[in-house]
Amino acid sequence: MSTELDQPSRQTGWFPFRNGHTDTNNYSVEEAESYELLGDGSLTQSTTKGPRPAYKERSTIDWLLEESAERERTRTLHSRRGLRGALSPTLESARWWFVIVLTGVGIGIAGAWLDVLVKWLGDLREGRCRYGFFYNQVACCSGLDPGEVCTEWQSWSQYLHVRSILGQSVLQSFVYIALAIAFAGSSAILVVTYAPYAFHTGIPEIKAILKGYVFDQFLSPWTLLIKALGLALAVASGLSLGKEGPLVHVACCMAYLLAKLFGLRNNEIQKRKLLAAAASAGVSVAFGSPIGGVLFGLEELDTFSFSNEGEVMWRGFVTSAIAAMSLQYIDPFGTSKLVLFQVTGFSDTWRAFELIPWFILAAVGGLLGSLLIKMNAAAAVYRRNSILHEWPVLEVVGFSAITAAVSYLVVFLRVQSSELVAQLFQECDPNKGDYHGLCNPTALWENVFLLILTAMTKVLLTTWTFGMMIPAGIFLPTIAIGACLGRAMGLLTQGLQRSHPTAWIFAACPPDPTIPCVSPGFYSVIGAAAMLGGVTRMTLSLVVILFELTGALSHVLPIMISVVVSKWVADALGKEGIYSVWIAMRQYPWLPPDEFRDKGQTAAQIVKPVESLVVIYDEEQTTLKELNTFFEANGYHGYPVVNNDKLLGYIVAEKTKAYIDPLLSDDAASGVQRICTFSKHAAANNPDLVDLSDLIDDTVLQLRKDVPLQLVVNMFQKMNLRHVLFSQGGKLTGMVTKTDVVWLLTEHLPHTGALAEEES
């Protein structure tokens, strides 16, 4: 990663960089908990039990504590007297829904605006509109009768009146490549200079944030602006990337901004519920697939882990619907269709023999998807450790030049990926004209070769592009690769059927040769599904998204089968999808939701023993000042408190500091050094002691060390825990934090931590 990226984090503290495979029993408590380091963050509004802790960037929220704070707040809200008490819960809820509706509308508008911008920038690489610079090709040529030639749209050579064919091609290719470099370069400069977190897809980070990672800079208004603008430039530059993932990031930034504007940021869990809804809406807009968006939230973002999953799903559902409606209302393509790729023309039924090519496609998709993940991870690690890490803009400029040059040579690479996919998804229709000879039955082998070449080139380009310092999604390139392969397979099958119409295997085809039997366009959809299954390892959401794209009820089953087989094949080569791999590489504190099976170990395997913990011993007659000094010196998020060998509980440092701060001032004024205690019993016996027992966090779980490891992992996964204390017979025996569990679950991955940001 670039030095620019490191800049903002330098001021805030770092996620720990762990070298390779540290023995889990062996690392020090400092290392394991250094990401919990808390500085002097400002404290939020006080509640009855003292202020809640503000979380520092790069820490993990304490889910149970946040829930308890929310409980407290709701109770206060409901217990108010009079009209205000009766109305404030309603008002609160109304404000929430207002923000949700606004978020939905905002995302719809942002999506539409991006579409328009990308189309215009992309067309600019080919030419311009005669009567206005800011028209894209479609808008420029609108209003023509079918068949009429559009004379208003001029290629650059026409515009500059270059006559010679050589001059024309040189000029056209020069503008094409130069603008690609300019777009990609400015996108990279924007990202590197103003918002380093706007690079990449954003989905790994959002997954981590939804699970409790604190990463507010990732959601800043600045990131929002740069990501949106940079995304439009990056997509228009013709690099092998898509807008889907980044659009989810943009949606989350927007929700975060709106929540801040309307004062809804008071609870970290509430914030995450809003983000989950916004992420669904982002997918909804990206694909024009509102149900797919909600499912994406459920499946990939695992929003079911919230304590009220129904409510979260529900809000995601409403936000998705509103976003899709706004997009449809704005209608950026003038087609009054929601979806990006209109899929039409393929026959209503499919035949059993087609399952054979589809199975092959699915297996190829799974293999290639798995390969793409591995190559992409290797490329990312190579980039990090090479000189390229220091020159991110140069890398983008250079690679966009390569991409543009290569793309200009292959006709299917030259066009925007979305246009290519839209054409590949469509059946050949004699009335509609041929797309670059794709429908020419005599050019079968040429087409198949071209399609496979395109797919392979795209695999290589995508491998490198996904991870450069520009906003980049992996969905669209994956779809394009799959669609090319699928179309190639479809053409082959069609050719085979046409040349052997009487073979027994094709007996199900209609005998009339003029009625098409095989629909190569649908093979593209199958190929796209297979490739997506291999890369993302999603299942349901993919099927729903592709179903919403195609709208073909009768074709749901083949899509399902292809996703199933592709996932099976890919899983055999490695269980993790591309987002999980990136999360592990960047070492975010995110727990995979997969079932963890221990091999008979107990929690003792990962428990940090009490000897290596920093513990407050309550019997030691600590003065308030000493306690404060202790907090300053250690700087952890919290500490177990032990009195005479008995575990009293866990206290959160920030909360305790905020409580004792005024007492300390009193002490300083009066000159008395008061002694404090966390034991109710001691406080009752000795009224001179300052009773801090109310500060003990009653939401921290205590377990015994001989609990099965699997159960502990399961609890961290299901309850979103931050830490668990271990005790035996009332005595503290150790502690496990989320980091320990994340490490346990990810250490086997090849590149775990390879992209974690180093401490400088």
Place this chain on the structure above:
Amino acid sequence: MSTELDQPSRQTGWFPFRNGHTDTNNYSVEEAESYELLGDGSLTQSTTKGPRPAYKERSTIDWLLEESAERERTRTLHSRRGLRGALSPTLESARWWFVIVLTGVGIGIAGAWLDVLVKWLGDLREGRCRYGFFYNQVACCSGLDPGEVCTEWQSWSQYLHVRSILGQSVLQSFVYIALAIAFAGSSAILVVTYAPYAFHTGIPEIKAILKGYVFDQFLSPWTLLIKALGLALAVASGLSLGKEGPLVHVACCMAYLLAKLFGLRNNEIQKRKLLAAAASAGVSVAFGSPIGGVLFGLEELDTFSFSNEGEVMWRGFVTSAIAAMSLQYIDPFGTSKLVLFQVTGFSDTWRAFELIPWFILAAVGGLLGSLLIKMNAAAAVYRRNSILHEWPVLEVVGFSAITAAVSYLVVFLRVQSSELVAQLFQECDPNKGDYHGLCNPTALWENVFLLILTAMTKVLLTTWTFGMMIPAGIFLPTIAIGACLGRAMGLLTQGLQRSHPTAWIFAACPPDPTIPCVSPGFYSVIGAAAMLGGVTRMTLSLVVILFELTGALSHVLPIMISVVVSKWVADALGKEGIYSVWIAMRQYPWLPPDEFRDKGQTAAQIVKPVESLVVIYDEEQTTLKELNTFFEANGYHGYPVVNNDKLLGYIVAEKTKAYIDPLLSDDAASGVQRICTFSKHAAANNPDLVDLSDLIDDTVLQLRKDVPLQLVVNMFQKMNLRHVLFSQGGKLTGMVTKTDVVWLLTEHLPHTGALAEEES
């Protein structure tokens, strides 16, 4: 419920019947745990730590213990030496997938077979085929050109050569009503005599079973057969019920049977994962909606609570796809379409002004849905406490007579609900002919009146039917009610637009009056969505199911909006959907997944104090025989073990008994009364003691009493706990079981426990 229903349970022990609103702090431990009573159930194959407990009917499984047993088993499987060790995990997995595929195929076949049977029985009420008794009307009339009159199908009066019009109507109505009574009556007799658990929809029970309730009789082969047969008869009788819910039950029975046949029953959690997949497949077949089926599993059955949600979803997905494929392959309707209701003909776009009638429809749907739930619950409670409870068959016969008589008078009630819905969902097409005058524009008011009358009659009929001693689903009647109301609203809107084509509000309509602007068929879909939303309170799955039915991408948004609004309206009148209400009435140990917010209470609110628990005091020099006697005398599932005031843990009675049984025989043979201990420490000091410390269940969680109540409830919900021990400083302070939490969450419902089976 009938006395017949009570019979089989009488031998097995009862779910406790709680009278009204017992104070949660006040009930005795016996009452709270009586459903955990374990008899001398046979024990399963022993594992390294002794045999696992077999669960008695009507108990709740110990989720954590089952998971630990599964862990143990997997480990054993993997640790085997040689080829067998290498192959057995693969074989195990292959067997699972084999059962899943088989289940999918089986459900598809069952669904198709039911469709055929129902169609034939239903048509039999009108007439018979000339050339074969076992043909239904469609099969009988197949092969005709369009427009040709089918002479092969004869009404009963034609068959019996009755000429006079009076004679014809009397004969037709007599056969119609008599066969309705015969079908419904035989269905009720089958259910009451052979499989009382085959009554009703089955979804509340499946929800409870998936969450850990043990109810194997509900899944027996006998229930499978009777439910399938009884369902076909009940649907054909024309009672106001659907096949969707019962089909889910049938699917689960089938999966259970197949799992038993292929020896897969060894783990209760694995069994439940299979059932979850089967349930999805059931919905998939019932609606021809494979994605909707999976979502139904996620949303309504809450299958996300499994420890490996991805795997569960995945299996559900595969099973659904296979079931839908089998159904499509068998093609019972000869249409080569998956779906029950083909929705066609409505225009591609909708106009903004249509949102007004849709909002009204959605609100009406929500209101009526909520009303239907309340009326249905009241009817069920009334039935239970009245004389009808003793005469279930008579009730069914009587009510089917009333239904048939009323239905015969109203044309839209006379046809099968599914046919009515299919017609209502379809746009008027001049080429297709008019369905009972529905498309006659001059009969607008008559049609609206008839539709509303049909809807209201159906509400009343459904209210009573859903809960009688026959298999009955609530989905189809709800859809029919909504479709009638929607069509009525659509006709009104259409009429208004036709009479005022120039009004500003209809400005969006095409000026040409021959082009239809309002599509009343689609209003039916909206109405059905609204009604379903009000009754079931599902969101996503409904939208997906209706989307898969209609296939109209452009119309997803109106469906979403209608479900949203309907749920809002209905939620304002009571949060629970019809299945939750029934679960509460029958008092199954099922925890609603909704977020529970305490009002500042801690766990102490529901903890049964240590004084009222039956505890094993380890220091008391207990002999093995005494321990055995203690188990026999108390008969609970398990007991906390305390040694010198220190909580050692929790032991499961069955497991301990199985371990000490051979030791007892030794004692009896040798005449020595050995003393046992659960403390490792004591056993180490005194080698004469029998060391039982390994039997202490290491998966039981221990909490402190001052933990917030919300956290405890949340843990029970997320971790599927059975019980939690409470301790403070190593001393046992109390215990909370699932029953306590269920009671806490359901006691506010009006009819909680009203239908629980009483102890006799």
